[in-house]
Amino acid sequence: MAFESLSDRLQGAVQTMGKKGKITEGDLKEMMREVRLALLEADVNFKVVKDFVKRVNERALNSEVLQSLSPAQQVVKIVNDELTDLMGGEHVDIQYATTPPTVIMMAGLQGAGKTTTVGKLANFLKKNDHKKPLLVAGDIYRPAAINQLQTLGQQLDIPVFTLGDQVSPVEIAKQAVEHAKLQGYDLVFIDTAGRLQIDERLMTELKDIKVAVQPNEILLTVDSMTGQEAANVAKAFDEELDVTGVVLTKLDGDTRGGAALSIVSVTGKPIKFTGTGEKLTEIERFYPDRMSNRILG
Numbered sequence: 001m002a003f004e005s006l007s008d009r010l011q012g013a014v015q016t017m018g019k020k021g022k023i024t025e026g027d028l029k030e031m032m033r034e035v036r037l038a039l040l041e042a043d044v045n046f047k048v049v050k051d052f053v054k055r056v057n058e059r060a061l062n063s064e065v066l067q068s069l070s071p072a073q074q075v076v077k078i079v080n081d082e083l084t085d086l087m088g089g090e091h092v093d094i095q096y097a098t099t100p101p102t103v104i105m106m107a108g109l110q111g112a113g114k115t116t117t118v119g120k121l122a123n124f125l126k127k128n129d130h131k132k133p134l135l136v137a138g139d140i141y142r143p144a145a146i147n148q149l150q151t152l153g154q155q156l157d158i159p160v161f162t163l164g165d166q167v168s169p170v171e172i173a174k175q176a177v178e179h180a181k182l183q184g185y186d187l188v189f190i191d192t193a194g195r196l197q198i199d200e201r202l203m204t205e206l207k208d209i210k211v212a213v214q215p216n217e218i219l220l221t222v223d224s225m226t227g228q229e230a231a232n233v234a235k236a237f238d239e240e241l242d243v244t245g246v247v248l249t250k251l252d253g254d255t256r257g258g259a260a261l262s263i264v265s266v267t268g269k270p271i272k273f274t275g276t277g278e279k280l281t282e283i284e285r286f287y288p289d290r291m292s293n294r295i296l297g
């Protein structure tokens with residue numbers, strides 16, 4: 001299960017305390033030490049952990065809490081609330097354009113799951129929000145990328161717009177949006193090139209596409225298995241592109257959880273969806289409160 005070890009450790013920390021009728025400041029200190037270690041071990045950004053522990057402490061070290069009838073439960077609730085806030089509080093949905101088509105530009109490093117996510121998300125919104133999506137092959141550098149998207153499109157029965165690999169991605173994106181308008185597609189997904197690391201050429205190209213088509217959403221796919229590094233990558237992309245949200249992929253293989261717990265604090269941008277497996281149906285809307293409940297059991 002995702003977040004297994006974090007979940008075990010946090011549950012251990014709060015359960016020990018939950019058994020006590022009354023709790024002292026010493027008990028609280030002991031628990032917070034465990035919580036802090038659990039978060040650091042989960043590869044959560046150091047500063048995020050520090051602020052988190054400070055906030056929980058401030059709220060818990062309050063005589064109303066400590067002298068209440070169920071202090072332990074109250075402290076558990078505080079930890080739950082703060083975990084929820086750490087992951088963004090409320091679910092933030094896709095912002096559709098008032099005049100279709102809604103243009104969603106996808107960005108991310110190579111291997112993060114960007115192309116797969118384009119397919120998954122288009123299919124999800126087609127099924128759940130009754131949209132008519134068009135996929136756009138904007139990665140002209142990786143030889144297999146166009147084919148990969150076309151195969152995905154066939155599997156999902158969603159059309160793919162391509163102009164081959166000899167036309168610039170900016171031009172492809174512009175023509176794709178025009179094509180969508182003419183053909184009545186109300187949702188356009190632009191797949192873009194990824195690289196193994198962030199470089200200037202990649203960013204310049206993404207910025208040029210952004211300027212050319214003014215997307216309603218710029219969604220960043222990041223691999224949750226890379227822990228707090230995912231938050232660093234997201235921050236770097238966000239500084240250049242001002243993204244509207246994050247899709248956290250491969251949550252199914254992430255036993256630690258550091259990315260999900262760091263990324264919102266580090267970037268200020270919401271996690272909108274999570275990828276939860278290799279199958280094309282394995283994508284979910286992200287609800288911070290549900291995730292927090294799951295972590296704390």
Ligand code: GDP
Nearest residue numbers: 110111112113114115116249250275276277278
């Ligand atoms: P891109 O280079 O960013 O376009 O990455 P791809 O879409 O080609 O995905 C890279 C690999 O990650 C593929 O093997 C995908 O099947 C896999 N992948 C993508 N999303 C998920 C996910 O949510 N869970 C798992 N387990 N694998 C995923």
